[in-house]
Amino acid sequence: MPRRIVSGIQGVGHRVIDSIWRLGYASRFFLLTLLKSGTSLRRFGLVIRELYFTGVLSLIIIVVSGLFVGMVLGLQGYETLQRYGAESAVGTMVALSLLRELGPVVAALLFASRAGSAITAEIGLMKATEQLAAMEMMAVDPIARVVAPRFWAGVISMPLLAALFSAVGIFGGYLVAVVLIGVDEGSFWSQMQGAVDFHYDIVNGVIKTFVFGIAVTAIAVFEGYDASPTAEGVSGATTRTVVTSALAILGLDFVLTSFMFRGMG
Amino acid sequence: MQRTTMDLWVGLFIMAGIGALLVLALKVGNLGTYSAGDSYTLVGNFENIGGLKVRAPVKSAGVVVGRVTDIQLSTETFDALVIMSIDSRYKFPKDTFASILTSGLIGEQYIGLAAGGDEAVLKSGDKIMKTNSALVLEEMIGRFLFDKASERKEDGNADSD
Numbered sequence: 545m546p547r548r549i550v551s552g553i554q555g556v557g558h559r560v561i562d563s564i565w566r567l568g569y570a571s572r573f574f575l576l577t578l579l580k581s582g583t584s585l586r587r588f589g590l591v592i593r594e595l596y597f598t599g600v601l602s603l604i605i606i607v608v609s610g611l612f613v614g615m616v617l618g619l620q621g622y623e624t625l626q627r628y629g630a631e632s633a634v635g636t637m638v639a640l641s642l643l644r645e646l647g648p649v650v651a652a653l654l655f656a657s658r659a660g661s662a663i664t665a666e667i668g669l670m671k672a673t674e675q676l677a678a679m680e681m682m683a684v685d686p687i688a689r690v691v692a693p694r695f696w697a698g699v700i701s702m703p704l705l706a707a708l709f710s711a712v713g714i715f716g717g718y719l720v721a722v723v724l725i726g727v728d729e730g731s732f733w734s735q736m737q738g739a740v741d742f743h744y745d746i747v748n749g750v751i752k753t754f755v756f757g758i759a760v761t762a763i764a765v766f767e768g769y770d771a772s773p774t775a776e777g778v779s780g781a782t783t784r785t786v787v788t789s790a791l792a793i794l795g796l797d798f799v800l801t802s803f804m805f806r807g808m809g
Numbered sequence: 810m811q812r813t814t815m816d817l818w819v820g821l822f823i824m825a826g827i828g829a830l831l832v833l834a835l836k837v838g839n840l841g842t843y844s845a846g847d848s849y850t851l852v853g854n855f856e857n858i859g860g861l862k863v864r865a866p867v868k869s870a871g872v873v874v875g876r877v878t879d880i881q882l883s884t885e886t887f888d889a890l891v892i893m894s895i896d897s898r899y900k901f902p903k904d905t906f907a908s909i910l911t912s913g914l915i916g917e918q919y920i921g922l923a924a925g926g927d928e929a930v931l932k933s934g935d936k937i938m939k940t941n942s943a944l945v946l947e948e949m950i951g952r953f954l955f956d957k958a959s960e961r962k963e964d965g966n967a968d969s970d
Contacts, residue, residue, distance in 0.1 A: 592819050600818045639837050704826025711829035742838040
């Protein structure tokens with residue numbers, strides 16, 4: 545019996561030490577990626593290739609979901625605001641919720657599941673088929689050649705995708721509120737312009753997307769590079785990428801929001 | 810995929826993203842309204858501005874003619890100094906009346922300008938002489954209760970006499 549208790553405590557300790565070790569390993573990997581990204585900046589063609597896969601191919605899902613999120617916001621906002629006779633404020637509501645929260649967060653979640661998982665699976669498979677080892681044999685650093693371009697492509701495309709998401713979402717809100725329901729077009733836009741501040745709302749939203757972009761791609765490249773070189777290991781790493789990214793996005797969003805928006809507007 | 814087509818798509822993607830940011834900044838945000846044409850500044854002294862905020866609209870006959878650019882407290886009179894920037898297309902007479910109004914029952918507060926009949930017009934930096942403070946709900950209720958209480962007191966005095 546005491547042996548079982550001891551082994552139970554050992555299990556807890558093992559898990560804690562293991563997860564802290566992984567966190568440290570991930571941070572060192574992140575620093576190494578930053579240090580070795582000189583090559584990808586000099587050979588920018590590598591980044592452009594990855595921008596195509598992470599950015600351009602994510603466009604459709606981002607634009608379509610942005611449109612639907614904006615349209616739903618328009619419907620729900622109208623439904624609630626018309627009770628108070630404030631239906632002309634629906635534009636303000638759609639714009640502020642998209643620019644401050646939903647644009648950055650939902651776009652980052654979609655980006656993690658569309659592009660992040662693809663990055664992890666690709667790097668993990670490269671490891672499983674020993675392509676990374678082959679590169680090292682040829683004195684090509686896999687972090688500089690494979691990891692860094694994917695990281696920078698993700699960091700560049702995330703703010704652009706989130707901006708597109710918000711812009712399309714506001715257009716969706718316009719379609720529902722003005723075209724479908726018939727809210728006055730002039731007050732829709734003018735109330736929005738009166739309430740949305742460039743620095744307080746838009747710049748803070750863009751800062752959020754940069755942070756999310758760094759977090760998601762750093763997690764994705766690390767999980768891929770760290771995956772066990774088996775089919776099972778790659779699939780587990782892909783799942784971990786999506787789960788960890790989602791948790792990181794939502795947690796970071798709370799921290800950033802509490803620093804940025806304190807009711808001083 | 811061909812290298813050139815990939816470059817083309819990435820270029821289109823980057824341009825669309827930057828375009829979306831510009832649209833958000835100019836069409837949705839207030840960056841476009843700051844540089845809208847020439848403007849001149851007017852200053853108004855208010856006893857109490859209530860909930861007036863910077864960037865609140867300045868309206869005349871319901872038409873937006875400018876915005877509040879700054880609000881300060883005068884250390885001499887302890888009045889609120891409201892600085893407004895007015896579109897230079899609109900000129901107002903010297904005896905224009907400025908009051909702080911509320912759009913709707915719980916809407917945002919704005920400055921309403923009611924033009925007077927003077928020949929001379931207000932120039933940049935001029936002070937609006939006639940102003941009317943914001944209606945503060947608590948003060949109104951307080952005054953109402955005070956009036957009621959003093960009425961009852963007078964009634965009571967009349968009875969005892």
